[in-house]
Amino acid sequence: MAENAAAHIPVMADRIGELLSPALRAPGAVxxxxxxxxxxxxxALLAAHPELRVVGxxxxxxxxxFSKARLxxxxDRVDxxxxxxDHIADVLRELGIGTVQGILLDLGVSSPQLDEGTRGFAYSYDAPLDMRMDQSQPFTAADVVNTxxxxxxxxxxxxxxxxxFARRIADAILRERATSPIDSTARLAAIVRDAIPAPARRTGGNPAKRSFQAIRIEVNAEISVLEDTLPSAIDQLALDGRIAVLSYHSLEDRATKRALSARARDTTPQDLPVSLPEHxxxxxxxxxGAEVPTAEESGENSRAASARLRxxxxxxxxxxGKSGHSGQAGG
Known part of the structure; x- marks a missing residue:
């Protein structure tokens, strides 16, 4: 496990370090x-900041x-x-931490989830239709596909x-599940492939890729969770604290842009001659805008290709609101 963790390449790690480091140098930074x-x-951030505490x-x-093995x-520096x-505020409260100096969100599916074939995230393995990031939740991809x-x-x-070809695929799924429940990734991938016209299957990689992504996002409520998280996460930042968000889907990036831009705007009513401090x-x-990885990084790390950083x-x-002091309990 430690070897697998060490081999994992984090996306845009150097740039994230540049963006977050000015805030993480503060004494007692979290x-x-x-x-x-x-x-x-x-x-990488723990190595760059010997006094940093991380809530992981x-x-x-x-x-x-995996992360415990790597770290x-x-x-003693990581909780x-x-x-x-989306429970960041509750987690910090339980740890006795007030505001924090940095927040990082690296969205989407993680390498362990894709690499563990039995989890049902990948169309390249035949496995039960699962796709749960949190395996303690009851709702699975099989529930989406069959209900x-x-x-x-x-x-x-x-x-x-x-x-x-969303409607064609949906209709094909309903026809197939009428004969027996669809409970494996291989069967779902085959249904999707057969529902897509042959000419369209010749380009763009595996024809099931987009459908598997969509079902995974639905199972884990990824977009709605992100939309709920961002305003709350910003509220946890101390003065001069920084937040960085890595997105891999246009809807994720759009939600991030919307949340950050809303707080970066002066909301003084337009009919007033001066900007009000509270606005x-x-x-x-x-x-x-959104920064993207270099062509070199995208070539070396396939997961980086679709990344967008804000x-x-x-x-x-x-x-x-919250003060600029972390108010943390002992580490």
């Missing part, structure tokens, strides 16, 4: 890695085990928490997978 995964980003959150118990030399990242109406299936395939921006955007710095705390 970083929340809300998607700890295999611990690659956290390992992941909904996947297997990912937490075995720094276990490992099994939770979904959603054709209209609901078509909607998620179109919205989350950007699948042109001035809370955030300063650190990236111009970051912001806390420049004002609302009146009556």
């Amino acid at each position: 970083l929340v890695d809300g998607t700890l995964g295999m611990g690659g980003h956290t390992a 959150i992941d909904r996947d118990v297997t990912a937490l085990e 075995s030399d720094d276990l 490992f928490v099994h939770a979904r990242y 959603y109406s054709a209209g609901e299936l078509a909607r998620i395939l179109r919205q989350y997978g950007e699948e042109r 001035q921006p809370e955030l300063r955007l650190l990236t111009r 970051a912001a710095e806390r420049v004002r705390t609302p009146r009556g």
Whole structure:
């Protein structure tokens, strides 16, 4: 397990270090890695900041085990928490931590989830239709495939997978499940492939890729969880604290852009001649639009190809809001 964790390459790690480091140099600095995964980003940031404390959150118990193996030399500096990242505020409260200096969210599916064939994330393995990031939740991909109406299936395939043939695939799924429940990744991949016209199958990689992505996003409520998380996460930032978000899907990036931009805007009513202090921006955007990995990194790390990075710095705390002190309990 330790060898697998060490081999994992975190996406845009150098750039994330550049963006977060000015905040993490503060005495007593705390970083929340809300998607700890295999611990690659956290390992780099712990190495760069010897006094840094990290709250590492992941909904996947297997990912937490991987990250503990990778971060075995720094276990006294990391709190490992099994939770979904929309519970950041609750996690910090339970740890006795007030505000934090850094927040990192690396979205999407993690390497352990894809590499463990039995988890049902990958169309390249024949496995039960599962796709749960948190295996303690009861709702699985099999529930989506076998209980959603054709209209609901078509909607998620179109919205989350950007699948042109969403309705054809949805109708094919309903026909197939009428004979027997669809319970394996191989059967679902075959249904999707056969529903897509042959000319369209010749380009763009595996024809099941978009459908599997869409169903995974639905099973784990990835977009709605992110939309709930971002405002709360920003609220946990101390003055001069920084947040960085890595997205891999247009809807993730859109939600991130919307949340950061909303706090980076002056909301003084337009009919007033001066900007009111309580309406001035809370955030300063650190990236111009979404930054993308270099061509070299994308070539070396296939997961980086679709990555989009946005970051912001806390420049004002609302009146009556959180202070600029971490207020942390002993590590």
